[in-house]
Amino acid sequence: MxxxxxxxxxxxxxxxxxxxxxxxxxxxxxxxxxxxxxxxxxxxxxxxxxxxxxxxxxxxxxxxxxxxxxxxxxxxxxxxxxxxxxxxxxxxxxxxxxxxxxxPYMLDDSKIVLFDDGLLSHCDAIANDLVYSNCLLLNPTSHKGAWVFSAEAFQNNAQVAQNATAFYVEKGKPEDVFLQAKQHSIIDIVLGAKTISISPYTDKANYTIGETVQLHANVSEQADKVDASINNGTFYFVDLPVPLPLLNIRRLVGTxxxxxxxxxxxxxxxxxxxxxxxxxxxxxxxxxxxxxxxxxxxxxxxxxxxxxxxxxx
Known part of the structure; x- marks a missing residue:
C-alpha cells in the first residue's frame, strides 16, 4: 500500500x-x-x-x-x-x-518475463528471431488510460539496454506519459564496446477491457534475459496550469x-x-x-x- x-x-x-x-x-x-x-x-x-x-x-x-x-x-x-x-x-x-x-503508484507495477520461444502462450510468433514476447490480459479491474510498457535487456546479470513505449486502455493520449530510454552511450561507440539496442512495441495502440495486449521487444542481439515492466496505467504526475516555456510541456511525470x-x-x-x-x-x-x-x-x-x-x- x-x-x-x-x-x-x-x-x-x-x-x-x-x-x-x-x-x-x-x-x-x-x-x-x-x-x-x-x-x-x-x-x-x-x-x-x-x-x-x-x-x-x-x-x-x-x-x-x-x-x-x-x-x-x-x-x-x-x-x-x-x-x-x-x-x-x-x-x-x-x-x-x-x-x-x-x-506513489510504484508498488502496483508489474514485471513480466519476455520469451523468444515461438510459443502461442507467450504471444511469440517465431522462435529465436530476436523478438521477445509475452501476453498481458486486461482484466475488469484494469485502470483506464495511458499505460507504459518498458522493456529491459540483460547480459551477465547487467542491464545493457532499456526503452519504453505506450499503449492506451479505452482512453489516454501520448502527452499523458513520459517515456525513458537507456541505450548505448557515445562513449561505448567511441570505445568500440559491444552495444545492444531494444525496441518495445505492442500489436496495436488502443485496447478495451478484456482484451489481451501482445507485448514485443525487438533486440539487436541475443540477450540472456529480457523483462517487461508495466505501470498498469497508474503513475505520479502533476499537470501545470500553463505549459513550461520553450519546452512546451504541461504534464510532469515522476518525482x-x-x-x-x-x-x-x-x-x-x-x-x-x-x-x-x-x-x-x-x-x-x-x-x-x-x-x-x-x-x-x-x-x-x-x-x-x-x-x-x-x-x-
Missing amino acids: DFFDQNSFTIFLMACAVVYVVLSNFLQKKFGKSERLMEIQKELNAINKQVGEASKRKDNAAVEELMKKQSPLLSELMSLQMRMLPITLGLFIPVIMLLSAVE TGVFILFSFVFSLLFSLAKGILKKMNIYLPLVSDKTVEQKAAEQRQAEQKSSSQGKQA
Whole structure:
C-alpha cells in the first residue's frame, strides 16, 4: 500500500523543496563561500562597465589595466563554482533517491518475463528471431488510460539496454506519459564496446477491457534475459496550469521533474525574500544575511576578545 496519494505527495514534495532550498543555501554559504561569489560577480560587473567606458574613450592602457584586475577574479570565481558543485550534487542526489523511493503508484507495477520461444502462450510468433514476447490480459479491474510498457535487456546479470513505449486502455493520449530510454552511450561507440539496442512495441495502440495486449521487444542481439515492466496505467504526475516555456510541456511525470520545478520556483522566491529583508535591514536565521549593525557588533566583540586575550598573554 502506498504511503502517499497524488495530492498528499505533491504537498510533501513542496515541503521538501522548501527545506532543500533553505538547506542548500545554508551549506553553500557556510562551506561554498556563496557570499564571496556574489561579491566577485558584483566586482566583475563593475569592471565590465569600466572596460566598456574605457573602450569608448579608446583608452587602451586603462582597458589593459582593468583586464589584469579581471583575470584573478575570474579564476577565483571558477574555483568557488567548482567548490559548490559537490555541495549541490551531494545534497540533490540523495534527496531525489529518497523521494523516488516513496513515490506513489510504484508498488502496483508489474514485471513480466519476455520469451523468444515461438510459443502461442507467450504471444511469440517465431522462435529465436530476436523478438521477445509475452501476453498481458486486461482484466475488469484494469485502470483506464495511458499505460507504459518498458522493456529491459540483460547480459551477465547487467542491464545493457532499456526503452519504453505506450499503449492506451479505452482512453489516454501520448502527452499523458513520459517515456525513458537507456541505450548505448557515445562513449561505448567511441570505445568500440559491444552495444545492444531494444525496441518495445505492442500489436496495436488502443485496447478495451478484456482484451489481451501482445507485448514485443525487438533486440539487436541475443540477450540472456529480457523483462517487461508495466505501470498498469497508474503513475505520479502533476499537470501545470500553463505549459513550461520553450519546452512546451504541461504534464510532469515522476518525482524528479516535479521536485526540480518546485525547487526552482522556491529558489526564486527565496532570493526575492532575501533581497526584501536585506533592504528592510531584517535578519532571519537561514534566510537573510545579518544586518549591518549585527555584523558591526560581532566585529567589535571579536576585536574586544582578541584584545583581552592579548593583554592576558
